[in-house]
Amino acid sequence: xxRPPFPRNVREFQHQFAxxxxxxxxxxxxxxxxxFRCPRCGHQRAYAIxxxxxxxxxxxxxxxxxxAGTILHNTxxxxxxxxxxxxxxxxxxxxxxxxxxxRQLGLRRYETAWMMLHxxxxxxxxxxxxxxxxxxxxxxxWIGGPQPGIKGSRQLKDRLAVPILVAVERRDDRSGxxxxxxxxxxxxxxxVAIFKEHIAPGSTVYTDGLGGFAGLHAAGYRHxxxxxxxxxxxxxxxxxxxxxxxxxxxxxxxxxIGTYHGVxxxxxQVYLDEFVFRHTRRKPPxxxxxxxxxxxxxHTPTPYRRIRGGRDIxxxxxx
Ligand SMILES: [Zn+2]
Numbered sequence: 048x049x050r051p052p053f054p055r056n057v058r059e060f061q062h063q064f065a066x067x068x069x070x071x072x073x074x075x076x077x078x079x080x081x082x083f084r085c086p087r088c089g090h091q092r093a094y095a096i097x098x099x100x101x102x103x104x105x106x107x108x109x110x111x112x113x114x115a116g117t118i119l120h121n122t123x124x125x126x127x128x129x130x131x132x133x134x135x136x137x138x139x140x141x142x143x144x145x146x147x148x149x150r151q152l153g154l155r156r157y158e159t160a161w162m163m164l165h166x167x168x169x170x171x172x173x174x175x176x177x178x179x180x181x182x183x184x185x186x187x188x189w190i191g192g193p194q195p196g197i198k199g200s201r202q203l204k205d206r207l208a209v210p211i212l213v214a215v216e217r218r219d220d221r222s223g224x225x226x227x228x229x230x231x232x233x234x235x236x237x238x239v240a241i242f243k244e245h246i247a248p249g250s251t252v253y254t255d256g257l258g259g260f261a262g263l264h265a266a267g268y269r270h271x272x273x274x275x276x277x278x279x280x281x282x283x284x285x286x287x288x289x290x291x292x293x294x295x296x297x298x299x300x301x302x303x304i305g306t307y308h309g310v311x312x313x314x315x316q317v318y319l320d321e322f323v324f325r326h327t328r329r330k331p332p333x334x335x336x337x338x339x340x341x342x343x344x345x346h347t348p349t350p351y352r353r354i355r356g357g358r359d360i361x362x363x364x365x366x
Pocket of ligand 1: 086108
């Protein structure tokens with residue numbers, strides 16, 4: 048069985064993935080691009096058990112789940128709806144809110160749309176991704192508006208806004224890959240740990256003169272800290288010392304406001320991941336679609352009770 052061609056437009060999509068059976072056939076084709084092969088006895092013929100989303104080996108009766116290892120595992124939601132949601136997420140440049148998805152798919156419950164989107168978002172981080180390298184601009188910023196009574200750029204206590212770190216690869220004055228990470232605090236230890244996870248040692252890191260960027264030299268980075276012009280000067284056209292990071296931050300803020308109208312602290316990292324996924328996606332739509340459904344990424348499914356409040360985000364395995 049060859050991997051089926053990916054639909055070129057909405058009408059083809061509707062035609063190709065019109066039924067639960069058709070979606071299951073697609074999952075089977077992704078799982079066995081060379082055709083079915085029983086993992087127990089090696090036999091090459093199987094029967095589909097559509098009600099259980101499994102295939103059963105015609106020789107030894109061994110049953111293989113079509114959704115195991117994907118975000119679709121154990122979901123009661125029809126696969127046709129999942130496929131639509133993943134399609135809308137990959138084809139809409141700005142992203143889809145739960146309310147819009149609920150309307151577009153005609154879902155009765157808002158929670159269903161919300162849960163589907165969050166599962167799809169969790170599939171957006173490739174756990175095996177390579178760290179950034181070469182020339183990398185790094186800057187930090189706050190997500191969330193100003194607040195009366197809060198002074199100083201490093202005060203965390205009682206603050207509603209959330210600090211994030213943004214890193215952008217410089218490729219001939221253009222942005223390469225991007226990382227965005229919620230900062231739990233500003234200690235040098237935290238910073239170095241985040242750097243080590245996302246930027247390869249030996250890279251040249253550009254920051255503005257401020258910030259808790261001490262300790263980067265010792266951690267193996269070439270650190271170039273430049274003095275950032277004042278905000279008023281920047282507004283009048285002075286050049287930022289980290290222009291690509293600044294632009295990424297501007298785009299992020301614009302996107303968060305335009306698409307999601309503010310995001311809770313617990314969920315922010317997931318939205319940062321979505322932004323980065325959209326920014327760095329140079330893949331054809333089929334690859335993005337498959338990534339979102341978790342086909343071939345080895346993602347373990349996230350139960351709903353753990354998604355609520357973002358409790359699973361802190362798990363190192365999700366990084
Ligand atoms: Zn078998």
